[in-house]
Amino acid sequence: MRNGSRPTPRTHRSRRVPLLLFTCALAVAVLAAVLGAGAALGQDETASPAAGDGKIELKIGWTGEIDNLNPFIGWTNNVYQIFGCEYLLMVGRNWDTGQPDGESGVCKSWEVSDDQLVWTFYLNEGLTWHDGEPVTAEDAVFTYNYIIENDIAAFITFLGGVDRAELVDEYTFQVICNEPVANLLMLWFICLPEHVWGDMTAEEATVTFQNDPPCIGNGPWQVTEWERNDYLKMSAFRDWHDGGPTVDELYYVLYQNGDTMVQDFLNGNLDAIYQFPPAQFDKVASAEGVEAIKYTFANWDYVGFNCYEGPSGGHPALLDVDFRRALEYAIDRDNIVANAYAGNAIPGYTFMPPDTWSNPDYSWAPDESQRRDYDPDLANQMLDDGGYVDTDGDGIREYEGKNIRLRLWAVPDLPESQRSAKLIAGYWESVGIDVKFSVQDDGVYFDSIWGYKGDTFYPDFDAYYWEWDGYRDPGQSLTCFTIPQIEGWNEFAWANTEYSELDELQSSEMDLDQRAEYIHQMQEVMYEDCPCIVTAHPYKLQAYRTDRWDGWRLTGGPDGEYGQQQAFMTQASPWEFFYVAPKAAEDEGSNVGLWVGIIVAVVVAAIIVVWLVVRGRRGGPAVEE
Numbered sequence: 001m002r003n004g005s006r007p008t009p010r011t012h013r014s015r016r017v018p019l020l021l022f023t024c025a026l027a028v029a030v031l032a033a034v035l036g037a038g039a040a041l042g043q044d045e046t047a048s049p050a051a052g053d054g055k056i057e058l059k060i061g062w063t064g065e066i067d068n069l070n071p072f073i074g075w076t077n078n079v080y081q082i083f084g085c086e087y088l089l090m091v092g093r094n095w096d097t098g099q100p101d102g103e104s105g106v107c108k109s110w111e112v113s114d115d116q117l118v119w120t121f122y123l124n125e126g127l128t129w130h131d132g133e134p135v136t137a138e139d140a141v142f143t144y145n146y147i148i149e150n151d152i153a154a155f156i157t158f159l160g161g162v163d164r165a166e167l168v169d170e171y172t173f174q175v176i177c178n179e180p181v182a183n184l185l186m187l188w189f190i191c192l193p194e195h196v197w198g199d200m201t202a203e204e205a206t207v208t209f210q211n212d213p214p215c216i217g218n219g220p221w222q223v224t225e226w227e228r229n230d231y232l233k234m235s236a237f238r239d240w241h242d243g244g245p246t247v248d249e250l251y252y253v254l255y256q257n258g259d260t261m262v263q264d265f266l267n268g269n270l271d272a273i274y275q276f277p278p279a280q281f282d283k284v285a286s287a288e289g290v291e292a293i294k295y296t297f298a299n300w301d302y303v304g305f306n307c308y309e310g311p312s313g314g315h316p317a318l319l320d321v322d323f324r325r326a327l328e329y330a331i332d333r334d335n336i337v338a339n340a341y342a343g344n345a346i347p348g349y350t351f352m353p354p355d356t357w358s359n360p361d362y363s364w365a366p367d368e369s370q371r372r373d374y375d376p377d378l379a380n381q382m383l384d385d386g387g388y389v390d391t392d393g394d395g396i397r398e399y400e401g402k403n404i405r406l407r408l409w410a411v412p413d414l415p416e417s418q419r420s421a422k423l424i425a426g427y428w429e430s431v432g433i434d435v436k437f438s439v440q441d442d443g444v445y446f447d448s449i450w451g452y453k454g455d456t457f458y459p460d461f462d463a464y465y466w467e468w469d470g471y472r473d474p475g476q477s478l479t480c481f482t483i484p485q486i487e488g489w490n491e492f493a494w495a496n497t498e499y500s501e502l503d504e505l506q507s508s509e510m511d512l513d514q515r516a517e518y519i520h521q522m523q524e525v526m527y528e529d530c531p532c533i534v535t536a537h538p539y540k541l542q543a544y545r546t547d548r549w550d551g552w553r554l555t556g557g558p559d560g561e562y563g564q565q566q567a568f569m570t571q572a573s574p575w576e577f578f579y580v581a582p583k584a585a586e587d588e589g590s591n592v593g594l595w596v597g598i599i600v601a602v603v604v605a606a607i608i609v610v611w612l613v614v615r616g617r618r619g620g621p622a623v624e625e
Contacts, residue, residue: 055248055249056246056247056248056249056581056582057247057248057249057250057251058247058249058250058251058271058272058549058577058580059251059253059269059270059271059272060250060251060252060253060270060271060272060273060274061253061255061261061264061265061270061272061273061274061276062078062252062253062254062255062261062273062274062275063254063255063256063257063258063261063275063276063413063414064076064077064078064254064275064413065078065229065254065413065442066078066079066082066226066228066232066252066254067079067442068210068211069082069210069211069212069213069215069223069226070205070206070209070210070211071083071087071154071190071192071211072152072154072155072205072206072209073154073206073207075154076442077467077469078252080469081252082223082232082234082252083190084219085219085220085221085234085250085577086215086217086219086221086222086223086234087190087191087192087217087218087219088104088105088106088127088190088191088217088218088219089104089105089106089188089189089190089191090105090106090107090121090140090143090187090189090190090191091105091106091107091110091121091184091185091186091187091189092104092105092106092107093105093186093472095575098357098472100185100186102124103124104575105124106123106124106127106135106140106191106218107121107122107123107124107140108122108123108124109121109122110122110185116177116180116510117176117177117178117179117180118174118175118176118177119174119175119177119184120168120172120173120174121137121140121172121173121174121175122171122172123135123136123137123140123171123172123173124241125171126241127218127241128218128239128241129193129195129196129216129217129218130214130215130216130217130218130222130237131193131216132239133193133195135191135193135218136170136171137167137168137169137170137171137172137173138167138170138194139191139192139193139194140165140173140191141165141166141167141173142192142194142197142198143165143189143190143191143192143194144159144162144164144165144175145164145165146192146197146198146205147159148162148163148164150202150205150206151202152202152205152206153206153488154206155189157479157480157482157484157485157488157489158187158188158189158476158479159181159187160181160479160504160507161177161178161179161180161181161507161508162175162176162177162178162181162184163176163177163178164176179508180508180509180510181507181508182475182506182507182508182509182510182515183473183475183476183507186472186473186476187471187473187476188471188472188473188476191218193216193217193218196216212226213225213226219237220236220237220240220244220245220575220578221234221235221236221237221245221250221577222234222235222236222237229254230253230254231251231252231253231254232251232252232254233249233250233251233252234249234250234252235248235249235250236248236249245577245578245579245580246551246578246579246580246581246582247577247580247581250577253270256413258275258276258277258280258415259277259280261273261276262276262277262280262283262284265284265290265543265545266283266284266287266290268545271544271545271548271549272542272543272544272545273542273543273544274541274542275540275541275542276541276543277342277415277416278341278342278343278344278345278416278538278539278541279342281294281342281344281541284543285543288547289545289546289547289548290543290544290545290546290547291543291544291546291552292541292542292543293541293542293543293554294344294539294540294541294542295539295540296346296353296355296356296537296539296540297353297356297469297470297540298351298352298353298356298469298470298471298472298474298477299353299467299468299469299470299537299538299540300348300350300351300353300467300468300470300534300536300537301345301348301416301417301420301465301466301467301468301534301535301536301537301538302348302465302466302467302468302532302533302534302535303331303408303421303424303463303464303465303532303533303535304449304463304464304465304466304491304492304531304532305318305324305462305463305492305530305531305532305533306318306459306461306462306463306492306493307319307492307493307494307495307531308457308459308486308492308493309493309495310457310493311453311456311457311458312458312459312460312493313448313451313458313459313460313461314459314460314461314462315399315404315405315406315462316399317388317399317404318406318462318463320386321529321530322382322385322386323383323386323388324530324531324533325372325382325530326378326379326382326383326386326431327379327428327431327433327533328372328530328533329372329373329374329375329376329378329379329382330374330376330379330427330428330430330431331374331424331427331533331535332374332423332427333347333348333373333374333535333536334347334374335374335423336420336423336424336535336536337536339419339423340416340419340420340423340536341416341420341536341538341539344538344539344541345536345537345538345539346536346537346539347535347536347537348534348535348536348537349365349366349371349527349534350363350364350365350366350523350526350527350534351468351470351474351477351478351523351526351534352364352470352474352477352519352523353537357474359512360512360513360515360516361516362474362516362519362520363523364519364520364523364524366524366527370527370528372530376427376430376431379431380431380432383397383431383432388404388432390432395432396432396433396434397431397432397433403434404432404433404434405433405434405435405436406428406433406434406435406436406462406463407435407436407438407461407462407463408421408424408425408428408435408436408437408438408462408463408464408465409421409437409438409439409440409444409445409461409463409464409465410422410437410438410439410440410464410465411439411440411441411442411445411465411466412439412440412441414467416538417465417466417467418439420465420535420536421437421465422437424465424535425437440464445464445466448460448461449461449464449491450487457486457487457493459493466491467538474519475503475506475507475515475519478503478506478519478522478523479503479507481494481499481526481531482499482500482503483495483496483497483500484500492531492532494529494531496525496526496529496531498525499522499525499526499529502518502521502522502525503522505518506518506519506522546583547583548582548583549580549581549582549583550580550581550582550583550584551579551580551581552579552580553575553576553578553579553580
């Protein structure tokens with residue numbers, strides 16, 4: 001007792017205070033429940049665009065390896081995807097039409113002299129490297145001259161006809177040519193920072209330098225983490241001249257099993273997948289909240305033969321063009337497409353898939369009189385005529401008295417490659433060739449296809465199944481198989497003088513239609529000489545979530561140069577994820593309804609609280625003052 005007042009009856013306090021607390025807690029609980037339900041509507045419980053630190057993350061699954069982050073060393077399709085996001089092309093391009101443009105590359109404009117030997121390039125000003133240094137014409141000049149002076153194998157073949165680059169001023173440089181260079185504007189050719197690469201010897205730049213993260217490029221994305229055989233992270237470059245992408249971080253997650261990757265995607269643990277198993281396409285395409293697409297790129301799958309005429313570990317019968325042609329007649333392309341690719345491919349004969357270019361169309365295919373379609377009887381007849389006969393009746397043909405045995409390889413990360421190669425092994429065995437099929441990793445491919453004994457080039461293989469993603473400019477792809485590229489890009493070590501002469505013509509022909517004719521002739525020469533057998537142009541399969549993301553930007557389309565191509569991931573494009581942003585929780589109408597529900601719930605809860613308090617004052621025991 002204090003100041004003479006009487007205490008409030010204990011029975012009254014013990015009933016009213018808990019009741020007030022209870023009703024307030026009830027109101028809070030109702031509000032929290034409604035808010036929680038609203039949040040759940042806009043967010044999948046298995047994945048979220050925002051990470052725990054508030055950064056917006058996008059996770060992409062794929063199955064291909066990244067071999068090396070040094071653009072002078074790396075060669076896999078997947079690492080070129082990374083290079084295209086990390087570094088700007090010297091001349092950018094419109095990813096719908098495929099034509100050069102001045103907005104997406106280092107150079108904003110250009111002009112060529114009347115004799116077509118001097119190109120003057122003007123840089124986009126305000127570009128910076130990821131370490132804050134400005135991108136200047138000195139970097140561009142350095143990139144050209146470093147490759148030319150040091151004969152850097154990864155790029156030198158694409159600069160045929162280029163003599164040197166010269167600095168004009170901070171944002172202007174010139175490329176001086178010995179002859180016209182038809183595809184100078186269309187080359188896949190990146191700009192490198194001189195302050196990073198300038199002090200390296202050629203051996204350091206092409207052999208020892210690993211370019212570990214954080215890598216210094218000039219694109220809208222920067223490689224900041226790489227756990228080999230696990231994931232690679234790219235972070236948005238926030239000093240990009242227009243602010244950079246919406247997404248803060250890209251994660252490229254490597255899967256050894258494509259089916260597992262698909263399941264993770266369908267469960268919501270990935271936001272997009274790239275090159276998933278063909279047999280899974282229909283399942284993915286029918287899933288809710290998902291868009292699945294397929295398209296052809298400048299890509300081909302093929303059997304490569306050892307055609308080297310020097311010291312070699314390849315079977316000598318492979319040097320006979322008729323022997324190689326007979327092996328092609330033994331292959332059933334339609335069956336390969338149906339069974340190895342689950343129908344998600346088209347039969348192929350040359351490197352340039354149909355319906356890929358227009359104005360002009362660079363693709364060529366043999367007509368019915370030229371095509372070597374499946375004909376095992378003809379294959380057997382050709383082998384007999386070539387003297388490859390079975391003299392001892394054991395079912396295996398012979399070469400110089402010994403059974404013909406060919407090694408045929410497939411790579412482990414492409415199940416369709418393994419299925420195709422197994423089918424091919426069976427086809428060849430059915431015409432009397434002993435085949436030793438095995439799965440070999442890329443290291444074996446490299447060590448054998450580009451093998452040496454001491455300092456002597458010694459390719460030690462017979463045949464392998466592999467894939468190629470070509471360049472946008474077809475000449476840049478075809479140049480890889482010329483005589484000067486033996487021991488380089490020319491995997492088959494194939495020497496054909498006519499092919500190499502045609503390459504010289506196409507590379508300097510500025511008339512597009514005439515250049516296309518030379519490129520057609522190159523494909524025809526290669527097909528006739530058969531250093532490889534193109535089996536299929538597999539569809540590129542991609543899928544992305546539309547229930548959580550907006551802004552997927554597709555390239556190509558029916559009005560673009562690349563015909564039916566519709567892709568959100570294209571080799572060497574930095575823009576595929578630039579515009580992707582988290583999807584709004586609900587549309588505007590749904591949000592209004594949600595908030596109306598929340599407000600009504602809060603008001604009702606408040607009314608209940610007030611009513612209980614007033615009722616308690618009326619009916620409770622009186623309190624004496």
